[in-house]
Amino acid sequence: MLEQGGAVSQEKILYKKGERLWTKEEFTERLKEVGHSFYHDKHPFHTAMHQGKLSREQIRGWVANRYYYQKSVPIKDAAILSNLPSRELRREWIGRIIDHDGTQAEEGGIEAWLQLGEAVGLSREEVVREDRVVPSVRFSVDAYVHFARTKPWIEAVASSLTELFSPDLISKRIKVLERLYPWIDSAGMDYFQNRLTQAPQDSDIALKLVLIYCQTPEDQRRAVEALRFKCDVLWAQLDAIEKAYPLKSD
Numbered sequence: 300m301l302e303q304g305g306a307v308s309q310e311k312i313l314y315k316k317g318e319r320l321w322t323k324e325e326f327t328e329r330l331k332e333v334g335h336s337f338y339h340d341k342h343p344f345h346t347a348m349h350q351g352k353l354s355r356e357q358i359r360g361w362v363a364n365r366y367y368y369q370k371s372v373p374i375k376d377a378a379i380l381s382n383l384p385s386r387e388l389r390r391e392w393i394g395r396i397i398d399h400d401g402t403q404a405e406e407g408g409i410e411a412w413l414q415l416g417e418a419v420g421l422s423r424e425e426v427v428r429e430d431r432v433v434p435s436v437r438f439s440v441d442a443y444v445h446f447a448r449t450k451p452w453i454e455a456v457a458s459s460l461t462e463l464f465s466p467d468l469i470s471k472r473i474k475v476l477e478r479l480y481p482w483i484d485s486a487g488m489d490y491f492q493n494r495l496t497q498a499p500q501d502s503d504i505a506l507k508l509v510l511i512y513c514q515t516p517e518d519q520r521r522a523v524e525a526l527r528f529k530c531d532v533l534w535a536q537l538d539a540i541e542k543a544y545p546l547k548s549d
């Protein structure tokens with residue numbers, strides 16, 4: 300099928316097994332549906348956090364365990380970077396590593412997370428020693444890094460699209476922590492404040508790449524599955540944290 304300019308109208312091409320390529324709008328909608336159904340904003344541990352029900356020990360356990368995710372994100376991004384096939388693509392991605400690792404002038408997200416640790420009463424030494432990190436948190440985060448290393452780069456990029464949904468969750472979290480957990484030193488909020496500008500920039504780039512480079516129904520399906528996998532990674536972390544720091548029943 301040819302459009303006016305002679306370009307092939309991908310939207311109308313029918314593929315085998317009756318599949319057709321989703322339009323960009325349909326594809327974006329499918330990705331967003333995954334977030335609405337499976338993102339960790341609805342996990343019971345977050346629900347309890349948002350209701351002000353977590354004890355100091357539970358907040359500390361969450362911060363200490365999530366450190367393992369924070370320190371692994373730039374490793375995951377370096378794995379993706381190493382699989383990107385052009386310098387134009389690598390230029391789009393490299394800033395993420397600096398956001399987390401920092402440079403001499405800019406300390407970066409991992410440092411800000413350690414400051415959050417101090418704000419909730421954890422020494423940076425104990426956070427860095429990973430004393431409280433439970434096996435299933437390690438296991439799920441390592442699965443994310445492994446996914447980024449071994450899957451086609453566009454699937455790894457798609458798996459980062461949970462960041463489409465993180466700004467709403469993080470802005471809610473900032474308000475909740477300030478209002479319901481006043482014992483947390485406000486200096487600890489810098490990490491979350493920074494993510495409110497970084498996450499939309501990251502997800503804009505990732506979504507642009509996914510929409511451009513997923514050119515067949517199979518590519519699109521795999522991107523949706525990659526995002527579902529990543530939702531599971533985030534959910535599994537909270538399951539593990541909840542198991543180690545059980546919620547009180549009402």
Ligand SMILES: O=C(O)c1cc(C(=O)O)c2c(n1)C(=O)C(=O)c1cc(C(=O)O)[nH]c1-2
Pocket residue numbers: 372408458459460461462464465468469494533
């Ligand atoms: O606090 C959160 O709920 C949350 C969620 C996510 C996410 O949705 O993947 C990220 C972050 N935080 C985050 O801080 C972060 O740096 C980050 C990087 C990525 C990624 O996949 O590349 N996700 C997230």
